[in-house]
Amino acid sequence: MENISSKENKKIKYLKKLLSSASFRREEGVFAAEGLRLCSDALKSGCTVVSAYFSETFAEKNAAFVREARDSADEAYLLKDSLFASVSDTKTPQGVLFVIKRLDKNLDFDRIKDNGKVLALETVQDPVNLGTILRSAEAFGISAVVLTRDCCDVYSPKVTRGSMGAVFRLPFYITDDLPALIGEFNRYGTTFAAVLDKDSVSLHECSFEGAALAVVGNEGNGLTEDTVKACTHKLYIPMSGKAESLNVSAAASIILWEMKK
8 A cells, every 4th residue: 555645646636636626527437435434335335446545543443444445446545644634525534535436327218117216307506415315316215316417416525425325326327318318218107397387286196106207406496398398297295384495305305205105
């Protein structure tokens, strides 16, 4: 395991750019996961670990894990605690960070056309919301999550942490044309746009039998007109309180529960 002691080391500069730039993550085809729980999940999920970084204190206290990670990773590096803290994206670094190969997958309609349940997200911008939605989708056993290209980066540090490892295991697909994808899905099942409209039906009255796809939209603007038109149904979540709307992650979680109950 190689020691790194300088902030000017090219590996340190590389990590900082990887943590801060979505475009750089896309160019490199990798992303960073930080923290013992998240890195453990990455190993258990069979992710390809390109490189592993440990602080000196973490390595001393977690020798068995460091050996396992070192054997799985292509490269491994030991950093002084202060140097690791200067790289870390968290306020209280645990002392372990992996660089992992991206996990993009294709949406396989053949696997979901019988009884699959899919959640689609259009232009969801808040990484905390996206991380929470992915965590809920895995918890409820959703078949796949579709994201439009202009959603926030699914590989950002806040999303990976918020997903609690779901990003490693949950099938997801990034699309450049959500209405077209919905149109293709309509050949196999029903599709639902979450929108408050005069033609919308209460979530409790919707049938999600067979293959079903539900779409939730941007935190401020909701769904685009083309996406709504592409869906076979419209739904709304009935509320008895005085709130005008729900946070997108809360709305998505409620819809997911209804789809899978």
